[in-house]
Structure formats: C-alpha cells, structure tokens
Amino acid sequence: MNREESVGRMCFMCIITLPTVPASHSLEVQAKAATSPPSPPPSCSLFLSLFLSLSPLSQTPTMASSSSLSLSQALLTRPTSLPSSTRPSLPSFSTLRATSSTRLSLSLPSASRRRAATVTASASVKTVEKVPADVALIEKSINTIRFLAVDAVEKANSGHPGLPMGCAPMGHVLYDEVMRYNPKNPKWFNRDRFVLSAGHGCMLQYALLHLAGFDSVKEEDLKEFRQWGSRTPGHPENFETLGVEVTTGPLGQGIANAVGLALAEKHLAARFNKPDNEIVDHYTYAILGDGCQMEGIANEACSLAGHWGLGKLIAFYDDNHISIDGNTEIAFTESVDSRFEGLGWHVIWVKNGNTGYDDIRAAIKEAKAVKDKPTLIKVTTTIGYGSPNKANSYSVHGSALGAKEVDATRKNLGWPHEPFHVPEDVKKHWSRHIPEGAALEAEWNAKFAEYEKKYKEEAAELKSIINGELPAGWEKALPTYTPESPADATRNLSQQNLNALVKVLPGLLGGSADLASSNMTLLKSFGDFQKDTPAERNLRFGVREHSMGAICNGIALHSPALIPYCATFFVFTDYMRAAIRLSALSQAGVIYVMTHDSIGLGEDGPTHQPIEHLASFRAMPNILMLRPADGNETAGSYKVAVLNRQRPSILALSRQKLPHLPGTSVEGVEKGGYTVSDNSSGNKPDVILIGTGSELEIAAKAADDLRKEGKAVRVVSLVSWELFDEQSEAYKESVLPAAVSARVSIEAGSTFGWEKIVGPKGKAIGIDRFGASAPAGRIYKEFGITKEAVVAAAKELI
C-alpha cells in the first residue's frame, strides 16, 4: 500500500474530534519504515488533515503554522492600475471549495485564515504555538529557494525571478514533503514526475533540485545560470539537466506534456499492476501560470485529461494575476475555475499561496482523494513575493531585480546571507532526501523482484519499456512488398506497418486527431484507451492536434521504449508545429503519421493541401522528414522511425493509391536517398530523375519513356534528406555524381530547397502556389506535375 492510498481513505463525516497523533504517522517515519507493514489507516478526516500536515522537519509529530511572517511581508493587495472604465471585475469563485474551510480551520490555522478571521476553535491554535521552530525552518527553506533564484538571476543579469519567489512555498511542499524521487537516480522509473509548465521560472526547479541533492545542479551550476555550456539554461531542458522531465518555456506545452506523463502512468499501471503488486504508481505534478492558461493547447490537453479521468495528475495554477503586459485584467478575465469544472476537473482554491503552507498541503491531500478526475489547485500568489517595490508587478517577471532591490528584498524577508548561501539547518533538513530517495528506490526494486518472480512475462515487458530496449528481431515484423503487390495508398500501407509493429513493440501506442479512419491509424488488436479501459492502446485525441503532439512528447519522455505515434492531415502540422519542434529539441522520438500529403488529396482544396510543409520540416533541426513512395519505403520509414528514439520522425503519406515500384527497399530508405533504377554505366547517366513519395512513380514512368528513346536514365528516391546528408561523401557521389548536372526533380510541393539537389543547371518541378479544389488527377495535370513535364525538362537538359 502506498502513502497516498492510506491518506485517501477518510471519513468525511467527522470534523470535530481531535485525536492524538501517533508518532508512527509522521511522514518521515513512514518513509524510513517503508518496508515494514503499514499501520492501519486512520479513519477520521480531521485526524487525516493533521496526518498530512505533519511536518517532516522533526522526528516528532508537529503542527505547522505560518504565523511568523510580518504583515509587511504579505503583499496580497493588488493595485488596480487600469482606469475604472476598462477594469473588469475580478471573477468570483463562490462555487469553489476553498481549502480554508471550516473543517480545516479547526485544525490548521494559517496566516491567511487568521486574516480572514474565521478561526472557529481555539484548541488547535494552542497546538500550533507549541512548534514554532519548525515553521521557522520551513520559511527559511522557502526563503532559501527564493534567494537562490534572486541571486542566480542577478548574477546572470537575465532571467525570471518573479515566479520562483511566488511559487517557492508550493515548490517546497512538493519537493520536500510530497514527491517521491531519488536524487541520485533522477531516472528511477517509479518517481513522481514534475513539470514546470511556466518554464521561465526554471530557477525554482533548479533551486529545488539543488536542495534535494541532485548532482545535476550543484552550487557552481546555479552560478552559471544561463551561461554557455551550463546545466542551468534559461528554460528547463530535459536534455541538459537530469531531474528535468520535459523541455518547457513555450507556454502551455508543459501542462500538455504532464497530461502525457499521467496518461503513460495510467496506461502502464493498467497493463502491469496486479492486485498484490502495484508496481507502476506515481503522480504527475505541474505548475502552470496565467500564460499557460491562456494558450489554446492547455485547454485542449486539459479537456482530454478530464475526459480520460487522469486522477493522478495534479496541476498547480499559479494565479498571480500578472503577465508580461501587466495585470491579467487587460486580457484574461474568464473564470478559469468554471472552465476547468466544465472540463471535468476537480478544482480547489488555495487563497493564500504565499504563506498558507497548510492550505497547500490540504489541497494536495484533497486532490489525491479524488481518484477519477485530475485536480487543478488554483494557488493565489504574489509574483515576486518579498520584493518591497517590485512584487505584484510585471517588472519582477522577466528581469533581474537590480542590486538595490535585491538588498531591499533581503531586508524585507530578513535574509542576511551572501548570495547563493544555503543555511546549514536548511541544508541538513534537505539532506535526508538522499537516503530517503535511495530507500524508496530500494523498496521499489524489492517490489519489482517480487513482481518478477510471480509475473515473469509482464516483468520482462515492463523492463524493456523502462530500459528502452526493443525486442530482438522486432524489425522482422515489418511487412514486405513486391511490384506485384496490389497498388495501395501509403496511408493504408502505414496501417499495415502499425498493426504489424504493435504485435512486437510493447511500447507502441497512439492515435489520431479525429481522423483515425482517414489517417488509417487504428490498431485492430486493441480497443480505445479510455477512462475505464486505460490498458488499451488506441488514443482518441479529438480535434486537438497541438495537444496531441505535446501529449505524445510526454509519453515518449516518460519511459525510453514508450513509442507514441500520432496522426492528422499533413497540412495540419501547422496546428501542432510548436509541439513537433519540441519533440525535435527535447529528443522525444514521437512518430508523426501525416497523411493526405499533397494536392493528391484532391477536392478538399488549398486549405487542406500541403505545399510548403516538406521544406519547412527539412529546415528543422533534429527531425526526420520521410516521404515514402510505396510499401517497402513505408516499411523502411517505420524502421527508421522506431530506431530513432531521440529524434522524431514525420511520415508524409498519400491519400491516393500508388504502385509498388521495382527497386525500392528498406535499406534504401535507411540511407535517405538511393538509386531505384538505372540503365547507365560508369556512374554517368545522361540525366538523373529524382522524386519522393507519390511522385517517384512519375519519375519512374518518365524514365521508361526516356529509356525507350535510348537515354541512360537514373531514378533516385530522396525519401529523407536528413538521412542522405548523413551518408559518406562517396555514397552521395555514387547516387548523385557531381559530374552529372542534368537533373530533374519532381515533388508535389514547394521547390524551395531543391536547388541544392538539382543544382543551378537542373530543373525542380514542384508547386510554388497554393493548391486548388478539384479531383486529384486534374490538379496534377493543371499544375504540371506530370510525366510529360519530367520528360520535357530532361530533354532540355540532356
């Protein structure tokens, strides 16, 4: 039984009785005694309120309080700088369950609740006053986080101090009290995942990783914040800093990644957990800000999270009412709460996120108790909390405070220390996470050993997913084709590949943005991943391309051999380009199955016909743009895509039927470009015809015609420019000899970039205008994407 489960079982009726708290219920003691049989769960809600609020700072049970802050530090009042005529009223939250409820007030008074003058019982106040020292240490720890952020930004003279200063309390509670991780093995499989969706506040995460003992963020790394070659870049980057799960900064992406991480957990738990051994069991936490909330991708992802009932996703909304342009009242006056309730989330409001530590704890407890819905904890904070002149203004969002204001902030928060100083007691306090993390992992390893004994096959499969191993010989499952195989659209051939691969790749799962029957992405041997059927592997994203991509990034980065694929029409990569770019940057090997890849889709017209898309992805770093021409090339594209776990692939696939061409091969695709047919000798053809995808057939037919006229013609498939670029100069020369300048390319897309391939004397046949609505054959003819055009161009060049 895990910690959260015991907390989840509560009695909601009893809200008055205050039982004695046994020492064995302290979190710390629990963590240390993790392998012993668990104590019986308490059965009273008030008891549990206390239970979860127990500070692990001491060896004895304590009651936390936030009473030591002076009123001058509580910068909650917001100036209303807008003229009254343009000032919308603040949204009201009357329907929300705030955590400062009567029940909690009884046991856990905090500064905010005292301000609200709703303390209804005095007994508990007495209890609080017994243990002021621990609260002081918590606040010291929180101020350590704040000043590490302030000092790092100040030294870099660049960065975002406002968020870390406001979110330090929730960050502290998460990393110090709630989350399970092992600092010395940041990749431990069963760790809780944390995503800072408001990535600009990365100093918060770096400070927390530093305090928690992660080797990736030492003191010298903090001092090198935002400098060349450092491990502490300007936004969190999973490929630079161990302990960072995903790459954030572009707003809204992180929360969608978090949905993907939580989906992965729910899926793997459903597949592998046994009644006697819940081997997959972690939470996913995220912090998102007002900026994330405004982005459409966040709404898409959160709608799906609600639909899927991702109960172990807990998102903190840093509600500080400030974005770069000033008070959010100028552009963001919706009721986020109502929206999230509409999206099927459980919503909690922590009114005082600056000092209401107990409220934050209580909210997390409540969130964990809600098993069938994700939870949004709206935490009202003050951006730049503690800065006497800049808090609660946009000026603290994205610039260093400046020496004078840093001094004033030090005075205001009572922080006499040098820059980057971590007080000894804070250091000592956090030091327990190293042994505790090791213990957590050891406990889980023991659990896995048990699991392996009883469930051998499942254990092997799970292990391969965790370790990123592909089963030996998996590629033999790829279908093969001959020129005699019936002509087919590459989107259909893609489905044959997906259905063949899913039988041998335990980590393959995916789906389409409401185009499964057009993209041909359904896995026939599986049902739909839904709230109540999470072990299935067909994902139904709805018409939400952008979040689909970002969710797949989260899935891919959850476990090395989870291989997510996702699909829409190729033209709609425009909707998800920011997520695709993050796949490339964050080395998430997502497979993008993009069908209807040209004017060949016909009647839907120019809004649906990609033109510039191939070029636009060929220009993007660290991504493979593949455009297979037939069955073997489709299989080859999947082979490449599956093998490239740290480089995403885009497969551009046809709507229309294509013949299987003699000479195409999986091996050819692996080289990116290769000779499909050739009747020349001595590497000196009269002309080279180069095609990709559906136009390779046209090149081949043109070659037939030219050969009949006695020409020596080579046909080259350039299925992936990136892979071809990586080949040796000798290989490239063997395919495209420098001496042969008579080159004609044909591709139903922009000619932009083709000069590199055909050279100044060659001719690129393509489309440099928008498409048109008509049957495909007619458009090809009208646009001159024809065999005749290739033959004519070749003759001009020979």
Place this chain on the structure above:
Amino acid sequence: MNREESVGRMCFMCIITLPTVPASHSLEVQAKAATSPPSPPPSCSLFLSLFLSLSPLSQTPTMASSSSLSLSQALLTRPTSLPSSTRPSLPSFSTLRATSSTRLSLSLPSASRRRAATVTASASVKTVEKVPADVALIEKSINTIRFLAVDAVEKANSGHPGLPMGCAPMGHVLYDEVMRYNPKNPKWFNRDRFVLSAGHGCMLQYALLHLAGFDSVKEEDLKEFRQWGSRTPGHPENFETLGVEVTTGPLGQGIANAVGLALAEKHLAARFNKPDNEIVDHYTYAILGDGCQMEGIANEACSLAGHWGLGKLIAFYDDNHISIDGNTEIAFTESVDSRFEGLGWHVIWVKNGNTGYDDIRAAIKEAKAVKDKPTLIKVTTTIGYGSPNKANSYSVHGSALGAKEVDATRKNLGWPHEPFHVPEDVKKHWSRHIPEGAALEAEWNAKFAEYEKKYKEEAAELKSIINGELPAGWEKALPTYTPESPADATRNLSQQNLNALVKVLPGLLGGSADLASSNMTLLKSFGDFQKDTPAERNLRFGVREHSMGAICNGIALHSPALIPYCATFFVFTDYMRAAIRLSALSQAGVIYVMTHDSIGLGEDGPTHQPIEHLASFRAMPNILMLRPADGNETAGSYKVAVLNRQRPSILALSRQKLPHLPGTSVEGVEKGGYTVSDNSSGNKPDVILIGTGSELEIAAKAADDLRKEGKAVRVVSLVSWELFDEQSEAYKESVLPAAVSARVSIEAGSTFGWEKIVGPKGKAIGIDRFGASAPAGRIYKEFGITKEAVVAAAKELI
C-alpha cells in the same frame, strides 16, 4: 434606430398577456418601410417573442410552427455504440436557460416542446394552426437547402452532406429571416457577416447564397461543386466566392475570424457612430461544430470575445455529437456550456435544432437582447438529418450518400424533385431578398449621405477604410535614418514606424500576445481596446498567438483598409502558423511583427531561438518574409507591408541593437535584394557577401576587412526573397551576376534554401542545429556567425 434595437427594449415582467399583433410589425413590412420613421417599440416581452417570430413568408402576421414533420423524420435518438465501460454520461445542462421555457411555450409551441409536454396554454396553439401553409413553405425551403447539398455532393462524389442537412434550419432562419445583406453587392459595408467555421459544410452556405440571389453561386456553380475552376470549392474560400467572408475548413479558424469581424464592427462603431446616426451597425454570426469546439484556437478566441464583451457576435454551436471518428463521447465529454459561461458568454440551448424553428428564432432574439456578452446558441441537431440509414453517424459526415441513400432520403423527406431543383414557391419566396437587399443598402447610403453632411472628416475617414484607400502621401510619415542615427534594435525601430504610421493610417490597429513591451508594439497615442473603450487601437491578445493571427485575419477581411498588425517572438509563429497560412491563402494583408528573430535573443535559449523559421516562411506561397537590417530597411519593410493589402507580411526583427548601415534604403527593400556597398567595377566583384537582418552588419564589416586587403567586394542585402524573385532578370543579374560564383551568405538561421543564392561553389554560413542559452555575443561566436568566418570563407572562394 435599427431593427435590433427596437427588439432589444423589452419588458421582462409581462409574460402572460397576448396582445394583438399589428401588421406593421412584420419584418418584411419593416424592411420595405425602412426609410419611414420606425413604429414605437412594443413594450411587452411576449409581444416581442411573437414579433421576432413573425414569419416574413407572408404579408400578414403569422405564428410559425414546426408541426408538419412526421415523427419518423425526427431522428433525435442517439444510439450509444460504445461499450458501457467506455461510455461517458452525456453532459447535463441543468443550469442552462433553454429556449423551450415556459414563457416561450406559451406563445410559440414547437415540435420539441410538444415532445417535452410542457405546453401550458392552448390559445397560442390555435393561432399556430391558422397558418400551416407558411410552415410548410419554410420546411420546403429548408429541404431545398438540404437537397442542394445532397445533390451537389452526390454529383461531385465528394464532400460533406451531413452538416448542411442538420444545419439547414438555422441556415434558413439566418439568411432568410435574420441577416441583412444585399445579394447584388456582397461587399456592402454594413452587411451582417456570416462565418461557417465548420467549413467542410460549405454546401450549406453555397445553397443559401444561391437561394438568396448571389450571382457568385448560380445553379451551374452548384453543379460544379469541387471541380477545377469552379466558384464552389471544397471549403469556403473568400477569394473564390463573393458572399464568403473568410476562408475556413481548418477547424477553429472561422470562429476566431468571426471574433475579428465582430471586433472590427465594435471598434468602427465606437469611432464613427454618432448619437443621431449609427452608421456602423451589423452583427456577426458563425456556425461552429464539435470539431471547432475541440480546437484550442477556438477557446482562445472565445475567451477574448468574452473579455471584450462582443455583444454582437452570435455563434451557433452545431451540437450533433458526431465527429469523423464517431460519437463525440470517445473524446469530447466536457461541458461546453460551463466552459463558455466561464469564458463570459451568454449561453442558450436549443434542444431541437432539426425542427424547432421558433426556438432558433427565440434564441437569436435573446442573444440580441444581451448587449454586453457574445452569445453561444447550442443547437442540438442530427447530422445528416433526413437520411434514414446514415443520419446520426459519422458515415454522413464526409462522403456522398450514394444513389440508393439519396433516393431513400428523398422518400423520407417527401422530396420528389430532380437533383438541384428549387421549387417555384421557394424561389419566389427567396426572390424578395434582391429588392430588400437593395433597399437596405439604399437606406444605408442615404444614412451615410446624412452622416457625410454633418460629420465630414469622420465620413472621409470611414470611407477610406471602407474603400481600401490609403491617404495620399502616407508613406512620407515613415521615419528616415542616417548612418549617424543611434544604433538601435529593429524592434524599437519598428515601434517608431508603427507610431508614425498610426497618425496617417486610420485603419491601423493591433497588438501583441502579451509581449507588447518586448515586441515594442504599443501605439503611444492610443489606449487599449477594451470592452468599454473599443475606439482605442492597442489590442491586448494575452498569450494567445494562434487566435491572435486568426482574429487579425477577420479584422483585415472586414474592411479593405483595416490594417491589423500582431506580434510575438518570431519562434512562436509556430503557435500560429495555421492562421498565418490562412492570411496568405485568403489574401488578408496582416502585418506580423515578429521580434527576437534569432540566437541574438541570447539567454532564453533554444526554445525561444528561431532557426528554421525564415526558411519555413520563404517556402510558403503568397507571403512576404522581410528581415530588415536597420532603420531604413525597417521603414522599407513597413512600406511594403502596408502596400500589400492582399499579401501578408512577416517582419523578423532583432532584440539586439544594430547600427544604421551606409547604403541601405527603402527603395532597396522594395526590390527585395540590392547592393548595399560595392568597390568593384563592371559588375564583376571578386566576391559577393550576402546578408539579411542583423547579419548584414557582419557582412559589411567583413567587406571592410577584405577591401583593406585589396579585394573588390559587393555586399548585398537580401531582405525579402519573394520581392527579389519578382524583379526582372536584368535587375537580378545586376545584383547577383551569374559570372560571379564566389558568394558567401551569412544569416543566423538555417542554411536550408541558401544554395539557390550562393550556388554550388558558394558558401552559406548559418545555423543548422538548435540554439543555446547564453549571452548573445557568446552564441554568435560559438556558432561561427562572425566576421572572421565570412572573411575566411570569402578568401577560400576568391
């Protein structure tokens, strides 16, 4: 006083009395008597319910009813095809005001309300029974719309019949009863705007335009649906079909365009309307489906619409529970109603959109009465209504019904006619829109003549916006610079241009996605466009890039000389690429002010540093990608952008300071590429150095060094490849002579595409990897984007 205003003034207390309806209140009579003084507004809500529901089908007041449909035609029952384990419950709508309320039931019973058995007064039923003929004609008209769609899709054997069949009733009510337009002048300024956000259902709009008498959609056009060169393409395209306001199809774009259209109306009304003459006064209507609702862009745009209080925006949500992948229950179970209420919209539910004509009318009336909020009318419909075997399934969404099912549908709906037949009485009925439309425009013209007499200056300004005229000599306002002007970032120079231009361009307005102070886009002489200050010109989009672009498309397409600009970091064009592509396709001359255009932004790191973006836009048709190097080039870029009203422009601007270079010019920018400096003669330099934007300075410095060593060096600025491509061959040869193969380009972005410029013997210096987090100077050095690299490359080539 306009029609809506009189309707708006109502007494909400009186809901029982049923007064006699005077003939003079029929809509038709009102329209004909438009220039006479208006009748005093009625003061009783029930009276008004009736007033608005009066059918304009007859010359006498009528009570409409939907009673003539047989029960077999009411296909409202939805099969639940999902296994119960994965079937989420339908969202409940208990908090909604449905239009089948008691008050309305009293006066306007409809089929749906009879099913609900809530008819509480019989008097009105009697009234209804008096006029069945009119209802029959309405239904005939609606079935005409349905079968025009069915027949056109059938003939094309391609298209989407489901939506037109389900939405025909709301389409009919809008185009026949509610909207004000002039079929013979589809561009009449004060027309109501209609956007079919669910663009795949375009046959609905084509059928409506055809019936209403628009010359753009004749019978032969319907028969050429989706064929080469026709005016009825596969999705609505404003540049192909007069009467279509914007280009839709990519989901979610249309509703965001509609927000832009409604914003434009609110803005112009605030600027130009006078208490005695409301010269700008129209509604914006939209139909969006489940697909649009799922898209993040729609949520962004609707959040802004709520924030701005766009009371004259009325959106119909075609709630048919079917998307391409099947029942929306598999991916879309949120409460749209709660979400929209959270977004600040007024929400109405029409439970029976198939036959509840009165409910649709009543909902529109209610929507118009709500002045300070946009309204979402959720209309529950049956996709493919009338098709006995395919209605209410995804199979009717995007394919022809097939001959057999077309026959069955004809039988089911009692439609004996040949394909494309419009019954004579339906034709006659709709024929009044031509004279009525002419009268509406004439009335408005008279109103404008009055306006012009009293408000000469305003009238001239409004006229210029309506007619797309730029004030003579506007370009003289552009600032000029000399090499002695202080170095500055082009983003700052951009702000100087914007602030200079706004003084001479009455149609210029715009803003940033929460980066105004970074993008430098604030218009200093104006305040913020807000709910209560809509005459101002600074738009605050919040962090909503995608809808920002689409809203600007709507503004640009509202009136020819409205010139919207919008801004974010250049890398975040990824978030809005689908909207930018639609600017290009739909010929909306939006100006995209994209700052922080390279690694030059420094510490924010690779998530924020564009690499492939210049190439990706150079590959896109009909868009100008401009990257100015200094003050004069920034002014030149604005000159080009303002002049190109049918081609959007993207300005890539630096975060960092740049010097004003000798030799740059506005005229040079207009040619796209030009020689900035040259010490060669005879058009035969030793080497040509080519740069753009911030790297032109590096090229110039390298040239200085090379010239000191005695080389003949030309420096070329290639600020816009598209404009350069459009120059004569002679001009191009004068800048980049074919004989000079020693060419070095430098640009802090992908080298993809540069082979075309530098040729196979040249060298392109750029960045073909992701960026890094560090101070800008360090990154430039580490990535080799330096003067030294240019000099070295040049020496290798000379």
